[in-house]
Amino acid sequence: MKISLRKKLIFLNLSLLFFVTVAASVISTYEIQKYYKTQILEQMSTQLEELEYLLANTELADLSQNLLFNFVQQTQMRISLIDSLGIVIFDSNVSRDSLRFLENHYTRPEIQMSLTKKIGYDKRNSASIHKPMFYTAKVFDRKSATGNPLLEKIYFIRLAIPLKKVKDVQKAVFWKIFSGGALALVLVAFISYFFANRLTFPIHKLSVVAESIKKGNLEAHFEHNKEDELGELADLLNQMLDKLRDDLVQLHKLEKMRTQFLGNVSHELRTPIFAVQGYLETLIQMKKVEPKKQKKFIKKAYRQTARLNSLLTDLIDISRIESGEMKMIFRNFNLSKWLNKIIDDMKETARENNVILAFVNKNDKNTFVIGDKNRLKQVILNLVNNAIKYNIPEGRVNVGYEQNGDQITIFVSDTGRGISKEHINRIFERFYRVDKERSRDVGGTGLGLAIVKHIVEAHDSRIFVKSEVNEGTTFSFSLNRADQ
Ligand SMILES: Nc1ncnc2c1ncn2[C@@H]1O[C@H](COP(=O)(O)OP(=O)(O)OP(=O)(O)O)[C@@H](O)[C@H]1O
Ligand SMILES: [Mg+2]
Numbered sequence: 398m399k400i401s402l403r404k405k406l407i408f409l410n411l412s413l414l415f416f417v418t419v420a421a422s423v424i425s426t427y428e429i430q431k432y433y434k435t436q437i438l439e440q441m442s443t444q445l446e447e448l449e450y451l452l453a454n455t456e457l458a459d460l461s462q463n464l465l466f467n468f469v470q471q472t473q474m475r476i477s478l479i480d481s482l483g484i485v486i487f488d489s490n491v492s493r494d495s496l497r498f499l500e501n502h503y504t505r506p507e508i509q510m511s512l513t514k515k516i517g518y519d520k521r522n523s524a525s526i527h528k529p530m531f532y533t534a535k536v537f538d539r540k541s542a543t544g545n546p547l548l549e550k551i552y553f554i555r556l557a558i559p560l561k562k563v564k565d566v567q568k569a570v571f572w573k574i575f576s577g578g579a580l581a582l583v584l585v586a587f588i589s590y591f592f593a594n595r596l597t598f599p600i601h602k603l604s605v606v607a608e609s610i611k612k613g614n615l616e617a618h619f620e621h622n623k624e625d626e627l628g629e630l631a632d633l634l635n636q637m638l639d640k641l642r643d644d645l646v647q648l649h650k651l652e653k654m655r656t657q658f659l660g661n662v663s664h665e666l667r668t669p670i671f672a673v674q675g676y677l678e679t680l681i682q683m684k685k686v687e688p689k690k691q692k693k694f695i696k697k698a699y700r701q702t703a704r705l706n707s708l709l710t711d712l713i714d715i716s717r718i719e720s721g722e723m724k725m726i727f728r729n730f731n732l733s734k735w736l737n738k739i740i741d742d743m744k745e746t747a748r749e750n751n752v753i754l755a756f757v758n759k760n761d762k763n764t765f766v767i768g769d770k771n772r773l774k775q776v777i778l779n780l781v782n783n784a785i786k787y788n789i790p791e792g793r794v795n796v797g798y799e800q801n802g803d804q805i806t807i808f809v810s811d812t813g814r815g816i817s818k819e820h821i822n823r824i825f826e827r828f829y830r831v832d833k834e835r836s837r838d839v840g841g842t843g844l845g846l847a848i849v850k851h852i853v854e855a856h857d858s859r860i861f862v863k864s865e866v867n868e869g870t871t872f873s874f875s876l877n878r879a880d881q
Contacts, residue, residue, distance in 0.1 A: 475558070753792070758797045
């Protein structure tokens with residue numbers, strides 16, 4: 398069964414109050430009863446003294462005189478007069494003739510107590526009248542009674558009241574306190590109901606908003622107007638929601654990029670495949686055997702398949718780098734020798750494109766760096782190929798490096814057409830080409846620089862580009878220097 402927080406709060410308050418009320422009633426009843434007992438005792442001892450005075454100062458001929466009965470009537474008490482041996486010589490509740498049947502009273506607790514204390518008292522069932530009674534007794538002060546033989550026999554005077562009277566008062570006290578407690582209980586029930594509502598309402602409000610978020614309303618906002626814990630919670634929830642919204646926007650962006658990438662990939666793949674198809678179709682439909690023409694088409698188709706191959710290689714590289722599947726193997730190696738060899742191998746391509754390619758640090762033989770030689774070769778090949786491809790006839794490409802503290806900065810710079818400001822920030826994106834047609838003519842797919850950037854960043858470095866339209870472009874990145 399689900400019990401609401403509100404009910405729990407009310408129940409907690411009520412049960413707390415219930416226990417407090419009961420405990421307070423019991424304790425105060427006990428204390429008041431104690432106080433009442435001393436009050437009765439005091440009152441009765443005053444009356445004992447009064448009786449003593451009355452006895453001593455009245456000419457008494459007989460103990461059954463009206464005087465004593467008047468006293469009994471006035472005080473509603475039972476009087477017993479007892480001699481020094483414990484024999485009852487007068488009792489307002491026992492007839493004179495029956496007195497001799499009474500037990501000896503010397504051992505009664507109140508009588509014994511009165512021998513050592515000013516007043517003796519006890520609470521018990523009366524053996525003579527069979528009712529619970531409260532007894533007080535006092536040794537009779539006979540100084541003033543000398544001369545009266547009747548009084549000289551009295552040794553103890555005793556007063557008793559039915560306990561019922563005392564009990565009635567105690568009961569009344571208990572009920573007053575208890576009904577006060579019950580009233581308080583009802584009052585607190587109302588108050589705690591009110592507070593429980595006040596406390597749980599904002600929680601309820603939060604859960605209403607949470608519910609609407611659950612249903613997809615991400616624009617929801619947790620309202621609050623208090624700077625208490627619930628306010629803090631609402632603030633935190635709002636912050637959480639903000640973050641969620643941001644993450645979602647990011648996710649949508651990534652998703653969009655993914656679909657765009659997929660679209661680009663299919664488009665790029667389709668272009669060479671269509672071309673190959675076209676050449677093959679032409680070949681199939683040729684009526685006459687024209688070896689020269691046929692060879693031309695076969696060559697064209699072959700070039701397209703080569704392009705398809707390099708495109709797929711690039712795609713595989715990119716996905717392997719991005720998924721973290723491609724692990725770099727860092728080693729020390731001789732940068733001078735390594736670069737010299739790569740540049741030498743590319744000179745032929747440069748010449749074919751009517752570009753002069755030069756290695757600036759030809760005379761240096763002893764510069765060592767740390768990195769993945771194979772991946773870095775891909776970087777240099779891409780950068781130099783671009784520098785050749787996007788150059789002008791008779792243009793130059795310089796490759797070299799400079800020492801930069803603990804690092805070696807490698808650069809590839811050309812005298813080509815340059816890249817304008819609007820494009821420069823985007824050339825590292827996958828498939829991005831400044832001039833789509835021209836780039837495709839020279840065999841580009843726009844993946845080269847994306848791969849370059851990934852590899853350089855895997856070396857904890859960054860790729861920089863500086864370019865001036867119609868003057869040229871310089872790409873550079875740094876590697877950690879190594880000892881020889
Ligand atoms: N040295 C450069 N001078 C002028 N433009 C450049 C240079 N290098 C790159 N670009 C521009 O940046 C674009 C992206 O280069 P990237 O190397 O990524 O692709 P690509 O060369 O077109 O194709 P791929 O390298 O995948 O074969 C190029 O299309 C070109 O427009
Ligand atoms: Mg390229």
